[in-house]
Amino acid sequence: MSLWREVMLVAGKDLRIEARSKVTLQQIVPFGMIVLLLFAFALDPDRGILRRVAPGLFWVTVLLAALLAVSRSFGIEADNGARDGLRLSGLDGPALFLGKAAALAVELLALEVVLTLVVVLVYGIHLNTLVPLVLATIAATVGVAATGTLYGVLAAGLRVRETLVPVLLLPVVAPVLLGATRAWEAAIDGIPSDAWPWVGLLGVFALLFTAIGMLAFGPLLEEA
Amino acid sequence: MSAAPVLGMQFAGYVLTGWVLTGVVLGSYWLWIVLRTKRAERSRESE
Amino acid sequence: MTDPTATERDDMRLLKPVVSTVLGWASLVAAVVLALFGLWGAPPDEVQSDAQRLMYLHVPAAWIAYLAFGVTALGSALWLWPRTRSTVWDRVAGASAEIGVIFTALTLVLGSLWGRPVWGVWWAWDARLVTTAVLFFLYLGYLALRRIPSSPESRAKRCAIAALIAFVDVPIVHFSVNWWRTLHQQGTVFNQSLDAKIHGVMAFTLWLGVLAFTLVYVYLLDRRYRLLSLDEDREDREVALAIAERVAAERPAGKAVPDTVPSAPVGGSAS
Numbered sequence: 001m002s003l004w005r006e007v008m009l010v011a012g013k014d015l016r017i018e019a020r021s022k023v024t025l026q027q028i029v030p031f032g033m034i035v036l037l038l039f040a041f042a043l044d045p046d047r048g049i050l051r052r053v054a055p056g057l058f059w060v061t062v063l064l065a066a067l068l069a070v071s072r073s074f075g076i077e078a079d080n081g082a083r084d085g086l087r088l089s090g091l092d093g094p095a096l097f098l099g100k101a102a103a104l105a106v107e108l109l110a111l112e113v114v115l116t117l118v119v120v121l122v123y124g125i126h127l128n129t130l131v132p133l134v135l136a137t138i139a140a141t142v143g144v145a146a147t148g149t150l151y152g153v154l155a156a157g158l159r160v161r162e163t164l165v166p167v168l169l170l171p172v173v174a175p176v177l178l179g180a181t182r183a184w185e186a187a188i189d190g191i192p193s194d195a196w197p198w199v200g201l202l203g204v205f206a207l208l209f210t211a212i213g214m215l216a217f218g219p220l221l222e223e224a
Numbered sequence: 225m226s227a228a229p230v231l232g233m234q235f236a237g238y239v240l241t242g243w244v245l246t247g248v249v250l251g252s253y254w255l256w257i258v259l260r261t262k263r264a265e266r267s268r269e270s271e
Numbered sequence: 272m273t274d275p276t277a278t279e280r281d282d283m284r285l286l287k288p289v290v291s292t293v294l295g296w297a298s299l300v301a302a303v304v305l306a307l308f309g310l311w312g313a314p315p316d317e318v319q320s321d322a323q324r325l326m327y328l329h330v331p332a333a334w335i336a337y338l339a340f341g342v343t344a345l346g347s348a349l350w351l352w353p354r355t356r357s358t359v360w361d362r363v364a365g366a367s368a369e370i371g372v373i374f375t376a377l378t379l380v381l382g383s384l385w386g387r388p389v390w391g392v393w394w395a396w397d398a399r400l401v402t403t404a405v406l407f408f409l410y411l412g413y414l415a416l417r418r419i420p421s422s423p424e425s426r427a428k429r430c431a432i433a434a435l436i437a438f439v440d441v442p443i444v445h446f447s448v449n450w451w452r453t454l455h456q457q458g459t460v461f462n463q464s465l466d467a468k469i470h471g472v473m474a475f476t477l478w479l480g481v482l483a484f485t486l487v488y489v490y491l492l493d494r495r496y497r498l499l500s501l502d503e504d505r506e507d508r509e510v511a512l513a514i515a516e517r518v519a520a521e522r523p524a525g526k527a528v529p530d531t532v533p534s535a536p537v538g539g540s541a542s
Contacts, residue, residue, distance in 0.1 A: 150436065154429055158419055167415055168433065171408040172440045175447040182451065201447055208439065216432050223425040227320075227388065233310075234320040235388040242325045242384045243310065246332070246377060247302075250487060253373060257494045264501035 003098075006091050010099020015106060017076055024069060024107045032065040032115050036122070054123040055184035058115060059177050063144065065111055066104075067166050070148035073104050074156045083156065083224055093218020097149060101213060105145035112137060129187045132195035136183035139202035143176045146209040153217055156224035175205055282359050283500035285493045294490045301483035308476040316473075322388040327476050329381040331484035332374050333403060339371030339488060340406065343413070344438035347431035361427040362503070364434055365417055366495035370488060372410040378403050398452040402445045409437040423503070 001009075018024050039057045043049045050057075077083045086096060119125060127133060151169045155161040179198040186195035230236035286294065309327040316323035346364030349355045382400050383393050394400070416433050419426065 151433075154433060160419060164412075164415060164419075167408075168412040171405050171412060172437060174405050175440070175443045178447045178451050182454075197450075201443075201450075205443060208443075209436075212436060212439065216436075219428060220432060223421075223428055233324075234315065235322045238384045238388050239310070239321055239324045242328060242381050243306065245380065245384075246328050249373065249377060250491075253370075254491065254494070257491070257498050261494065261498045261501065264498065264505060267505065268501070 001091075003095055006095035007098040007102060010091065010096055011102040011106075012099075014073065014076070014100060014103035018103070018107060023072055024111065028065050028068050028072070028107075029111050029114050031068060032061050032111055033118055035061045035064060036115065036118050040122070050123045051125055052189075054119050054125045055188065056177075056181045057123075058119050058184070059140070059180045061115060062108065062112060062141075063170065063173060063177060066108055066144050066148055067169065069104055069107055069111075070152045070165055070169070071162055073100060073149065074152040074161070077156070083221070087221060093216075093221065094214035096221065097153075097213045097217035098210075100152075101142075101145045101149040101210070104149055105141050108141045108145055109138075112141065125188055127188060129192035129195075132183060132192055132199055133187040136180055136187070136195060136199045136202055139199060139206050140176050140180035140183075142206040143202060143209055144173055146206060146213045147173050147176075150209065150213045150216060150220075153220045153224060156221070176202060179205070280504075282357070283497060283504065285359075285363070285496045291490065291493050294486060294493070298483065298486040298490045301479070301486050305476070305479050305483045308472070308479055313472045313476040319389050322385060323473075325381055325385040327480045329378060329385055330477060331480035332378040332381060333399070334481055335484045335488045336371055336375040336378050336403065336406065338485070339367045339374060339492075340410070340438065340441070342367040342492070343371060343434050347434040347438075350427055351431045351435070358423070358427075358503075361423075361431070362496050362499045363492070364431065366492055366499050368410055368413050368417070368434070370491050370495060372407065372414060374484075374488075375403060375407045375410060379407060396452060398445075398449040401448045401452070402441075405444050405448070406441060409440065413437060 036057065039061075040050060043053070077086060116127075120127060148165075148169060151165050151172075155164045155168070158164060179202045183195040183198040183202070186192055186198070227234050233239060284291075305327065309324055313324070313327070315321045343364045346360040346362075346367065350357070350360040350364065379400065382397075382403070386395055386397075386400075387393050413430065413433055416430050417426070421429070
């Protein structure tokens with residue numbers, strides 16, 4: 001089977017499980033919305049603070065929700081020897097990695113669409129220049145999905161997986177938070193062309209961690 | 225910890241805290257390693 | 272009296288005992304000389320006055336934090352590479368990481384103590400301090416990963432890959448944080464960077480600091496490595512003993528017990 005078909009197979013499996021269980025839709029998206037609401041409680045909505053910090057709050061919320069999504073991505077293989085099934089399936093590491101990361105990215109993008117709506121409607125920001133914004137978002141999401149899948153498989157067999165992955169993942173994706181927030185700020189409130197260097201950084205991060213993930217997923221899965 | 229010179233040094237509080245803290249942290253770490261090592265060596269000997 | 276080191280394998284020390292002792296004393300001497308120069312011999316700075324004396328600790332500590340991290344990454348890479356795979360590298364990586372986290376914490380605290388008199392605040396979003404803070408958390412995650420019990424092979428592989436991922440991330444963090452903070456430098460009080468103009472005795476003292484800290488690092492690395500070896504060796508023996516007892520208990524009396532028992536723990540399950 002070609003790499004592409006293997007990737008589609010794995011991604012399709014994960015997405016089909018999501019379509020049937022609707023965990024992202026019914027649990028993770030609400031979680032994201034609640035966090036955005038809590039931020040509004042924590043800050044003063046009347047003094048324009050929310051508008052100014054909206055990009056940052058948005059991306060912090062996405063990262064927190066990604067922790068749940070990663071946990072879920074590997075939780076679905078915890079039972080019934082599903083992980084053994086993956087190992088024995090004959091699909092190789094890179095394909096498994098790309099498939100799982102792609103499914104995770106799709107789920108995160110869906111989440112981001114909903115949260116963007118919330119932020120536009122509730123925090124009151126205006127999405128002015130869309131192109132750098134969308135590209136930054138895609139690059140950031142790929143980066144988070146790749147890194148999340150990487151740490152997800154690293155912690156897959158461990159009982160402490162759920163508390164370990166956040167501690168490992170969040171420092172590593174700090175540059176993504178930085179870049180995505182700055183790109184959004186430039187696109188929304190500042191000079192849109194300022195966003196492009198950050199889009200570049202996000203792209204480099206995404207490529208780098210996708211490459212690392214393709215190399216490391218197989219060996220890590222063996223130990224899980 | 226103000227800028228008033230103490231022992232002829234300005235900001236002596238910060239400076240001395242920093243130096244003493246460094247010494248204490250590294251010294252305690254060293255001591256911890258030494259004591260644990262001795263314990264581990266003793267338990268090997270007794271086997 | 273039996274020599275306790277007689278049963279030791281070769282890989283339980285990094286340096287010969289003599290070298291280690293000499294290094295320990297050299298570190299101490301260097302530290303004392305550094306204190307003499309740092310606290311007294313070097314003149315106070317024109318702008319920062321005596322607060323600058325903390326630089327002689329803060330900068331070398333930061334240097335060692337990064338060095339230790341590099342050693343952890345190197346050890347991890349050497350372990351992962353099949354031709355050089357050996358427990359030695361896994362232990363070096365682990366020992367160096369622990370020392371690194373201590374020096375990183377010191378760097379942050381010393382930076383804070385230095386920043387307070389110079390900037391007036393305990394913390395500033397200076398690019399280097401922020402990167403060091405991220406480095407601290409990267410290390411902590413690695414140490415948390417190391418604590419998880421597993422078969423040695425599993426744990427070493429997981430930790431090695433995690434160390435390399437983190438190592439690759441550091442330049443990206445550094446670059447992005449730097450960029451972020453320099454974009455925001457307009458009109459902030461913290462434009463006055465911590466880098467005083469140093470020359471003469473002050474530069475000498477700084478290098479002395481780097482030397483002293485490097486000696487301390489290597490010495491601590493050797494000793495921590497040895498402790499790690501002793502602890503891991505004891506664990507191996509305890510597991511082997513437990514397996515042997517189990518095997519003996521399950522065999523009915525009169526049947527032979529196998530000569531050899533597995534000396535390494537069996538593959539790790541969910542832990």
